[in-house]
Amino acid sequence: MESILPLLKATRDASVVVRRLSDQQRADLLISLAERVLANADTIIAENKKDLDLMDDADPKKDRLLLNEKRIGDLAQSLRDVASLPDPTGEVLLTRSIEQDLALQKVSVPLGVVGVIYESRPNVTIDVASLCLRSGNACVLKGGKEAHFSNTYLVSLIHESLQELGVPAAAVMLLPTGREFVSELLNATQYVDIIIPRGSESLIKFVRQNSLVPTIETGAGVCHTYVEKTGDLDKAAAIVVNAKVSRPSVCNSLDTILVDRTVAAEFLPKLKADFVKWNVEVFADATSFDILQEAQYPYLKKAQPEDFGREYQDYKCSVKVVDGLYDALQHIAAYSSRHSEAIVSKDPVSIETFLNEVDAAAVYANASTRFTDGGVFGLGAEIGISTQKLHARGPFALEKLVTEKWIVKGDGQVRW
Numbered sequence: 001m002e003s004i005l006p007l008l009k010a011t012r013d014a015s016v017v018v019r020r021l022s023d024q025q026r027a028d029l030l031i032s033l034a035e036r037v038l039a040n041a042d043t044i045i046a047e048n049k050k051d052l053d054l055m056d057d058a059d060p061k062k063d064r065l066l067l068n069e070k071r072i073g074d075l076a077q078s079l080r081d082v083a084s085l086p087d088p089t090g091e092v093l094l095t096r097s098i099e100q101d102l103a104l105q106k107v108s109v110p111l112g113v114v115g116v117i118y119e120s121r122p123n124v125t126i127d128v129a130s131l132c133l134r135s136g137n138a139c140v141l142k143g144g145k146e147a148h149f150s151n152t153y154l155v156s157l158i159h160e161s162l163q164e165l166g167v168p169a170a171a172v173m174l175l176p177t178g179r180e181f182v183s184e185l186l187n188a189t190q191y192v193d194i195i196i197p198r199g200s201e202s203l204i205k206f207v208r209q210n211s212l213v214p215t216i217e218t219g220a221g222v223c224h225t226y227v228e229k230t231g232d233l234d235k236a237a238a239i240v241v242n243a244k245v246s247r248p249s250v251c252n253s254l255d256t257i258l259v260d261r262t263v264a265a266e267f268l269p270k271l272k273a274d275f276v277k278w279n280v281e282v283f284a285d286a287t288s289f290d291i292l293q294e295a296q297y298p299y300l301k302k303a304q305p306e307d308f309g310r311e312y313q314d315y316k317c318s319v320k321v322v323d324g325l326y327d328a329l330q331h332i333a334a335y336s337s338r339h340s341e342a343i344v345s346k347d348p349v350s351i352e353t354f355l356n357e358v359d360a361a362a363v364y365a366n367a368s369t370r371f372t373d374g375g376v377f378g379l380g381a382e383i384g385i386s387t388q389k390l391h392a393r394g395p396f397a398l399e400k401l402v403t404e405k406w407i408v409k410g411d412g413q414v415r416w
Helices: 005-020 023-040 041-053 068-085 121-132 145-163 179-186 201-210 233-247 261-277 286-294 324-333 348-357
Strands: 092-098 102-108 113-118 138-142 172-174 194-198 221-226 255-260 281-284 300-302 316-322 340-344 362-365 385-388 394-396 402-409
Touching: 005 113, 005 172, 023 068, 023 121, 023 145, 041 145, 041 194, 041 385, 092 402, 113 121, 113 261, 121 138, 121 145, 121 172, 145 385, 172 362, 179 201, 179 362, 194 201, 194 300, 194 402, 221 233, 233 255, 233 340, 255 261, 255 324, 261 286, 261 316, 281 340, 281 385, 286 300, 286 316, 286 394, 316 324, 348 362, 362 402
Parallel strands: 113 138, 113 194, 138 172, 221 255, 221 340, 255 316, 281 300, 281 316, 340 362
Antiparallel strands: 092 102, 102 402, 385 394
């Protein structure tokens, strides 16, 4: 294929059909797709295995690529959850009468065509399609080659549900995996209304620097947990372990532990048993290195400057001992990607200061950052976690896939 512009034009044309669907038709479409996904779970797993077999077992992204029976069940439930959400389009946001008795309304309307560029997560294919279709949008999907077989089959199921309702299959377009098509997509202002990159920091940076289509950034997460001196250290250890090892390849997993100097010697050895169990490699600053070395922690390295502000996406993390709350706040301000940040503390003033001062999409007190997720937040699903501030921040879900339109009704009024 020499150009993807004909595909993008087809999606733009199909977006008109999607926009005209009723609220009930959009919901029914997702329910149908949920049933189709469950009915074809064995084939999904078989196609996914083709992708898995091509990836090195040591690659931390392999967990993100995996689709098993439970995850397929979760996808189907997510489709039902999105179907049950209220239609975000057609909402009257403002009504007033302006000069010469003109009737003015501001209403929410679909964005049009949403382009999403993502890497080795085939669940994103279903999540993006469901959110876009439910909100009256068409979508263009640029998945990575790592998930080619999985994405191709999932989109075929989406097409079956679309065609069952008389909607052109082009309403959900899976583009070829070749990187040579990315620049063409990023410059397709005539056909695509917004681009959302979801993946590594390098992918997001490339899209931000090269896209003529408006962009919303999602995905990159450099997440900290600060153990303040008054914190319950046993709870802190459980929170840190969960944030690091439950799913280290995802963007809301922990990357850096900040621990108050007054409790570091007591707290850090509490991580040893669980971290050893998961073979967590720790990059420690000078003080924490000495503490963990004395505790005979086996997977220990001296931290280098580049180990802070690093998104590990693996069983690895950095540790830094800080001199109180404001030292922790300064470190987070310098190294955070503004995704999810947490404090473990019993001091109400420290907690409120942290929650108010930290500039991130989600901030936590005494809980794991792993909760930052559209489904967990009651949004059904998400396209990603937006770390910027315009239009959407945090889980980018159904409610943010709309824009506004001003409607003015008159009876011959003119303005000189």
